[in-house]
Structure formats: structure tokens, C-alpha cells
Amino acid sequence: xxxxxxxxxxxxxxxxxxxxxxxxxxxxxxxxxxxxxxxxxxxxxxxxxxxxxxxxxxxxxxxxxxxxxxxxxxxxxxxxxxxxxxxxxxxxxxxxxxxxxxxxxxxxxxxxxxxxxxxxxxxxxxxxxxxxxxxxxxxxxxxxxxxxxxxxxxxxxxxxxxxxxxxxxxxxxxxxxxxxxxxxxxxxxxxxxxxxxxxxxxxxxxxxxxxxxxxxxxxxxxxxxxxxxxxxxxxxxxxxxxxxxxxxxxxxxxxxxxxxxxxxxxxxxxxxxxxxxxxxxxxxxxxxxxxxxxxxxxxxxxxxxxxxxxxxxxxxxxxxxxxxxxxxxxxxxxxxxxxxxxxxxxxxxxxxxxxxxxxxxxxxxxxxxxxxxxxxxxxxxxxx
Amino acid sequence: xxxxxxxxxxxxxxxxxxxxxxxxxxxxxxxxxxxxxxxxxxxxxxxxxxxxxxxxxxxxxxxxxxxxxxxxxxxxxxxxxxxxxxxxxxxxxxxxxxxxxxxxxxxxxxxxxxxxxxxxxxxxxxxxxxxxxxxxxxxxxxxxxxxxxxxxxxxxxxxxxxxxxxxxxxxxxxxxxxxxxxxxxxxxxxxxxxxxxxxxxxxxxxxxxxxxxxxxxxxxxxxxxxxxxxxxxxxxxxxxxxxxxxxxxxxxxxxxxxxxxxxxxxxxxxxxxxxxxxxxxxxxxxxxxxxxxxxxxxxxxxxxxxxxxxxxxxxxxxxxxxxxxxxxxxxxxxxxxxxxxxxxx
Numbered sequence: 001x002x003x004x005x006x007x008x009x010x011x012x013x014x015x016x017x018x019x020x021x022x023x024x025x026x027x028x029x030x031x032x033x034x035x036x037x038x039x040x041x042x043x044x045x046x047x048x049x050x051x052x053x054x055x056x057x058x059x060x061x062x063x064x065x066x067x068x069x070x071x072x073x074x075x076x077x078x079x080x081x082x083x084x085x086x087x088x089x090x091x092x093x094x095x096x097x098x099x100x101x102x103x104x105x106x107x108x109x110x111x112x113x114x115x116x117x118x119x120x121x122x123x124x125x126x127x128x129x130x131x132x133x134x135x136x137x138x139x140x141x142x143x144x145x146x147x148x149x150x151x152x153x154x155x156x157x158x159x160x161x162x163x164x165x166x167x168x169x170x171x172x173x174x175x176x177x178x179x180x181x182x183x184x185x186x187x188x189x190x191x192x193x194x195x196x197x198x199x200x201x202x203x204x205x206x207x208x209x210x211x212x213x214x215x216x217x218x219x220x221x222x223x224x225x226x227x228x229x230x231x232x233x234x235x236x237x238x239x240x241x242x243x244x245x246x247x248x249x250x251x252x253x254x255x256x257x258x259x260x261x262x263x264x265x266x267x268x269x270x271x272x273x274x275x276x277x278x279x280x281x282x283x284x285x286x287x288x289x290x291x292x293x294x295x296x297x298x299x300x301x302x303x304x305x306x307x308x309x310x311x312x313x314x315x316x317x318x319x320x321x322x323x324x325x326x327x328x329x330x331x332x333x334x335x336x337x338x339x340x341x342x343x344x345x346x347x348x349x350x351x352x353x354x355x356x357x358x359x360x361x362x363x364x365x366x367x368x369x370x371x372x373x374x375x376x377x378x379x380x381x382x383x384x
Numbered sequence: 385x386x387x388x389x390x391x392x393x394x395x396x397x398x399x400x401x402x403x404x405x406x407x408x409x410x411x412x413x414x415x416x417x418x419x420x421x422x423x424x425x426x427x428x429x430x431x432x433x434x435x436x437x438x439x440x441x442x443x444x445x446x447x448x449x450x451x452x453x454x455x456x457x458x459x460x461x462x463x464x465x466x467x468x469x470x471x472x473x474x475x476x477x478x479x480x481x482x483x484x485x486x487x488x489x490x491x492x493x494x495x496x497x498x499x500x501x502x503x504x505x506x507x508x509x510x511x512x513x514x515x516x517x518x519x520x521x522x523x524x525x526x527x528x529x530x531x532x533x534x535x536x537x538x539x540x541x542x543x544x545x546x547x548x549x550x551x552x553x554x555x556x557x558x559x560x561x562x563x564x565x566x567x568x569x570x571x572x573x574x575x576x577x578x579x580x581x582x583x584x585x586x587x588x589x590x591x592x593x594x595x596x597x598x599x600x601x602x603x604x605x606x607x608x609x610x611x612x613x614x615x616x617x618x619x620x621x622x623x624x625x626x627x628x629x630x631x632x633x634x635x636x637x638x639x640x641x642x643x644x645x646x647x648x649x650x651x652x653x654x655x656x657x658x659x660x661x662x663x664x665x666x667x668x669x670x671x672x673x674x675x676x677x678x679x680x681x682x683x684x685x686x687x688x689x690x691x692x693x694x695x696x697x698x699x700x701x702x703x704x705x706x707x708x709x710x711x712x713x714x715x716x717x718x719x720x721x722x723x724x725x726x727x728x729x
Contacts, residue, residue, distance in 0.1 A: 036550060038657055041558035167701055194700045198661045200652040203396035204696030204703075207389050224560040224653060252559045256653050 026060040027320060027329045029053075030067070030083035031309070032094030032104075037071025038197070041223050041252065043096040045294075045306030046118060050093070052293050053313035058321035060329060069095055076100040077107060084111045090335055093312045094118065096305070098169040101135075109134045112332055114339040116315060118308030120222060120247060121169045125362040136342055137363045138311040140246060140269065140352065140370055142177045148267040148370050149218065149243050150181045152383075158216045158241070162191040162209040164202075164229045165220035174220035174245060190214050197225045206232040216240050222247040227256040234260040241265065246370075250303045254378055265383070267370045269352040271304045276382040282368065286314075287351040304352075311350040318348050391576045393693045399582050399651065400665075401689025402589035403429075403644050407666025408673065408685040409596065410640040415675055416613035417633040419534045420526055423545040425666070426659025428514060428641025430552060433649035434656065435510045435642075437561035442499030446555040448513055451486040454520040459483050461524065489513065503566060507646050511639065518638025519631040526634075527627060545660070552656035560653035563646075585647045592643065593682065596636075609633060665692070665707065672714050684714075 031050040034043030050066045065087055069076040076095040083089045084107065091114045095101050098121035105124065108115040109131035117124045122141045125132055153161065163178050165171025175192055182189050190212040193205040206229060209217060217240060219229050226248040233242075242264045244253075249268035253261065270277045270287060277284050290310050294302040319341035327333035345357040345364065353369025372383040407425055414422040431447060438445050459479055466474065489512060498506060525544055529536060571578040600606040611619040612629035620626055641663075645654065648662075665688050672684025688707060695706040 036553055038655075040553055040656075044558055195696070196704055198655075198658060199696075199703075200648065200654075200658070200662065201396055201400060201693070202696065204393060204693055204698075205700045207392060208697055208700075211389070224655065227653065256560055256562065 027057070027062045027091075028087055028089045029062060029064050029316065030080070030087060030089040030092045030094070031064050032067050032069050032076055032079050032083070032092070032096075032100075033309070034071040034096040034100065035068045037069075039071040039097045039100075041250070041303070042305040043068070043071070045303045046094070046096055046309040048298055049294065049302065049306040049309040049313075052290070052297065052310065054317050057317045058324055060320065060324060062316075062320070064093075065089065069100060071097055071100070073097070073100045073103040077103050080104045080107055084108075084113060088330060089113060090329055091116065091316055091338060093309055093316075098124070102169070105131055105135055112335050112339075114335060114342055116312035116342075118305065118312060121173050122363070123169060123173065128360055128362070132362070133343075133359075134339060135362060136312075136315065136357065138308045138315065138350075138352070139363075140365045141363050142174055142245070143181075144365055144367070144370055145246050145267045146174070146177045146181050148367075148372055149245075149265070150178075150185055150187065152265060152372060153187060153216060153243070154185050156241070158187060160188045160190045160212075160214045160216075162193070162212055162214035162217045163189055163220070164191075164193040164195065164205055164209065164217065166197050166222065166225065167194040168197065168222075170222050170247060171220050178218060178220075195221075195225075195229065197221070197223075199225075199228065202229050202232050205229065206236055206238070209233065210236055210238055214240060216243060218243040218245075220245045220247060223250065224252045224256055227253060227261065230264070231257065231260045246304070249373075250305075251301070254375065254380070257375075258378070261375050262378070264375045265372065266374075267372050269304055269307065269369060270371050271302075271307050271351065272380040273371060273373055273382040277371065282349045283351060283353055286349055290351050307351040311352055311355075314350045315342060315345060315348060315355065318345060388576065389697070393697055394690065395576065395578070395582060397690035397693030398686065399585050399689070400692060401686035402586050403648050403662065404666040404669050404685035404688050405682040406589050406592060406640050406644050407663050408669035408681040409593065409678060410637040411663070411667055411670045412673065412675060412678060412681050413609075413613075414633045414637050415670075417609060418522075418526060418530070418537075418630045420537045420541055421534075421667075422634075422637055423538075423541040423660075423663075424521070424548050425637060425641055426661070426663030427545065427548040427552060428517070428638045428659070429645040429648070429662055430654055430656060430659030431517070431548075432510055432514050432642030432645025433563070433654035433658075434552070434556040434561055434645075435513055436506060436646050436649055437563050437654075438556065439498040439501075439506045439509060440563055441561075442497065445493055445498075445513060447551075448486065448490045448493055450551055450555065451513065451516060451520070452490060454517070454524060455483050455486045458520055458523050461528075485516070503564070510646055511642055514642035514645075515635065515638045518634035518636075518641075521638075522630050522634035527630060530626060530630065549657050549660070552659075556656050558656065560655045560658075561649075562651075562653045563649040565650040581650050585651070588643065588647055592640065605632065665689075668707070668711050671711055671718075674718050 033047040035047040047066055050064050053064055055062055067079040069079050092108055093116045098119045101117040101119045101124050115135045116138055117135055118138045120139055124135050125137045161182055165174050179189055191209045195202045195205055219226055226244055230242055244264050244266035246268040248266055249272055270283055274287055319338055322341035323334055323337035326337040343357050345355050348355040353365050355364040357364040374381050374383050411422050411425055414420055435445055435447055462479055525540055565581045566584050567580045569580040600610050608624045609629055609632055612624055666685055669685025669688050670681045673681030692707050695703045
């Protein structure tokens, strides 16, 4: 009897706490972030950001349930299924990685849960299918970033370009986008190389690039590994111009690259150069508020990946009042109404840019979602 | 492809191959002595590189607390063991020393300004932090199940690997790091620029292999380890303690791992989870050596390094595929040519 008493007490406490959470929160949002494993540098700021999202929207309380998927696509699916069946979530933010998000779409769509994916690859919303109708993407499509980079190349007389990207969905999609855009603008892609995120040496690829003698090199890799090819090319005496994608838009890039990344040009959201952007930019205030809130809570500046989750929260906060007018939270009708409301988002100002969703475009960024940035004296500097 | 490109690729392949060779030797040593396939070998590499980088950045080395925690766990399990035996609890001097060491190290790290120390001292400090992890891990996780079937040992090794990767993320964060090179000098030849770091890596690897060779052939401890590797029961009958052999092989494994990490850190950025893939390539080298022959394992590891460099040039998409597919023909060849003798399980 004495032994069973603590167990009983524990059970009742758990039951009570379960009751209290389900009673207090009227809307439940699942967040799946890769806060451990290989994508941790992306997932940690995202997990941290989940705690900054609005907890009351239009008089309804919102609860965020954050799970870690350890960067493993199988674990993402398990986590999402759990959130859907046990927590009965009304919306999903996440997962952090592109392969993880691709694997989850099917289950979110089957359950009719709107999903806001803060991932790099455009494949989660393009080409639009019946299932992908439930998915919204809170990062810039590669095309928007590539447009800006290629325009800069054309302006600066780049005739030949070498591409090197990671052998994953991020690098693959960039490779396709760059080949197509370069052809359109009369730039010749003289080398197209791949490397692994975990590689410790890219000597073979860099030799091939140097042998092709390109005017410029474009590197497409997510996070810190984007430095490796650039450092190797500089070491081997390559003197041309370097372009990087928004995957390199983090402080680690400057820390790891040092002098070797000086003069690199990349296009990314205004987060990197917030204090240099004109006050007239619609996103400046929203982004500054987010950075201030994050710094106050965690004592450091957030990586842009965190802002993608913050934007997902803002999109939801704008859509929830519309959906709540049509159906009761917790029902399938509410989730469908939420999806419709998200799809009709117009001129929503968020940290990364301005969202305008349409049934065909579930990403919704325009040129206000990117800035051309260069590295000057070891700092991110806005290109005029 | 001309001569110059071939030379540069060859140089690159040999640097990586030298590191893989060291890891292959260490995996082989641990496997023959304890039957443990040391999956966490790569974590010693990553921890070595990242600890060195943390010291150079002048930041606190959080990993030292793992050392403290493991020492406490070790002392606790010793005490539990004593309680079960008739002699009762006695605090031995070795027990106190084991507990005092990580605490003293933590205190020293707290007071030292590591960023200003000469590089050699930083490397030595790194070794002082990482190397004791090897014997500690053996004592806590492998010694109690030393006689279990090798499949169970393998599963425990995987568990330790997964746990260490998680601890690495906690201790070093998700960002990568690289260290300043040992020396900046470059040697220009007609066709090739030889980076001095290359010479450091290859030189240290060769030196270490020679030292290991002498150790195993000339010293009594080395011979004891070899004996334990050849025949565990026989060695035990001759008075060689299996506990000693296990701890010694894990000590060498963490030493070699941490050294490889220090060597490779100036060449490339290392992340908390980089170690696994590096040691996996060392493991392929060891497989080529049939998990018995040291010279063949070293040669195999160099082949892996060269193959990796050249396939990155010809078909960068399929580099890892090519390297890991290499294991299949070798396994086939091995199983067709060698007689398999079932050892006691």
C-alpha cells in the first residue's frame, strides 16, 4: 500500500496537469524543430523562437507544443503524427530541415492540418499539388534570391560562372535554378560540382573549378559548410568573385571564413543588415522588435532561421481571427478555415519581407524579401 | 588531368589517408584486444579538434565537466562493487586520485588564460582533457560486460556514440570551428605548393605509427597487449589482466583520436558530429586489413584517402558512394580467401 501511494499521487498529478493544459489553451500549435543532430544550428534558434510567439490571438489563448526530431526525417514524421493524434493540433510549424519537411507533408495533408514550413527548398510548395495545398513556406524561394544574384552578375560583366553546391535537396534545387537563370541571361555555367555537408576536403572540386577559369563562383550550401569551398578556392589562388546564397546568412560564416570571405556577395533577408536598412523598409520595425525580444530572452542575436519560425507565428496570428469567425477551434472545419485564411494572406509585413499568398504561390515573397549584402571588414554590409 | 592536378590530389588524399590510417589502427587495436568495434572513435577526433578551438578562442571548456561526471560515476561504481564483496568499503588512494584529477584540471582551466598559451601547451592541455575519457568509458560501459557477445558490445558502442554526439552538441554548440595552423610556412616546388600543415599531419602520423610499432614489439606492456589480442584466455592464464588490457587499448584509442583531431582542425572546420564519418572511413581501412593486420589497415586507409580525393575530382556527386562501395569487393575477397576460425564466444 505504501508503495502504491506515491504512484497514485503521481498519476493524479499528471492527470490534473493534462486536464489543466487542455482546458486553458483554446488553440494548439505544434512546433517541430531539429534542436539536436546535424541541422542543430538551424533548429536551435527555431526552438528558442517558439517561446516568443504570441500566446493570445483575438482573445483566444494559443499553446505551442515544441518537439525535437534530432534532424532525423523518420523522427519528424513520428513527432508530427504524435502531435496530430495526441495533442489534436490546429496548425504545425516546422520541421527545420528540407528532407524532414518533405516527409511530413503527406501526414499533415491527410489530417487536414495547415503546415508552415521554415525550410529552404521550394519543393515543399512547388509544383502545387492536392497535398501541398496544406503547406506554406516562410523562407524566400531560391528563384527570388537567385534573381538578385544573377542581376548583380550581369551588371558586373560576369560571363562565365562555376557552381558548387551540397549534394542534398538544397544544393540540387539551386543547381537547377542557377542553370536555368544563367542560360536566360547569357551567362555560361562552366562547372557544376557537388560536395557533402560533412566533407573535410573539397580539393578535387576546386581544382576542376579553377581549371574551368570562371569569372565568378556561386556556392550553395546551408550553414557553416558554405565556407569550405570558398576557403579552398582562395587557398588555391582563385582570384574571381564569390557569390553565396541565403544559406550562408549566419554569423558562423564570418567567424569560420575570416579574411577569406571578404568581398563575398549574397542575397538574403534584411535581418543581417538591420541597422543599415532604410527606415522606410516595411519589415524593419517588425524585425527589430523580434531581434530585441530574442536578445532579451537569450542574450544573443538570433540566426535568420529563427525569424522564419517567427514569421510563421505572425502568419498564424493574422489568420486565426478570420478562421475563428467561421468555426470552433479544435475542429476540422476550423483547420480548413485556417488554411483558407492563410492562403488569402495579403500584404502581411513580417521579419523577412512582405507576404502575399495566392492559391498557386504558398511562399508569397517579392523583391522586398531580399537584400544584396556583401562582407566588408568582416561585417555584413548592405550593397547600395 | 595533368601532372600538377594529380600531384595536388595525391597530396590531399595522403593527408586525409594519414588521419584515416591512425584511426584504422586504433579501431583495430581496440577490436582485437576487447572485441569492441569502437564506433565512438570519431567523437575523440571531434572533441580533440573542438577543445583545441575552444582553448584558442579563450572560452570555457565545458567538456571538462563530462570528465568530472564520469569520474564520479566511476568512483560510485567502485564503491558499489566493494560493498558487495566481503572486504567492505575502503577509500583507496587511486580512487581519490581519479576524483581529484578532473577537478584539478577544471580548476586549472578556470584560472589559466588558455588563449595566450603557446600552441604546444594548448595541444597538451587538449590531450589532458580528452585522453582520460577513453579509459573512463571502458571502465563504466565495457568492463562490466567484457564477456558479453560481440553484438552486445557493438550495440553498447553505438549507444555510447549517440550519447557522446549529444554531449558534444551541449558542450561545443552547433557551430563549426577550426584552429590556427601550427606554422604558416609553405614550400614552393615546380609543380606543387606544399603546405607545412601537410608535413605536420603526415610526419606526426608516421612518427606515431613508428612509436606504436616499437611499443608493441619492444616493451613489456605492448607485448602484453599483443598477447591479449592474439588470445584472450591464454593471456589471462599468463597473468595479463583483461581489465588492464581493455583500459590500455581505450587509452591509446582516445590518445590517437584526440591527436588526429588536433592535426586535422587547422585544415578544415570540424562540427560536433563530424567525427563519425571520419572514423567510418578509418573503419573501412581497417576492414581492408581484415580487422587483423595493422600494415594492411594502414595501407587500406591511405587507399581510401586517395580514392576519395580522386573521385571528388572526377565525379563529385558520387564521392561517398564510391568510397563506401569499396567495402563490398574487399569483404567478398576476404570471405572467399581466408579461413574463418570461430573464436570462443
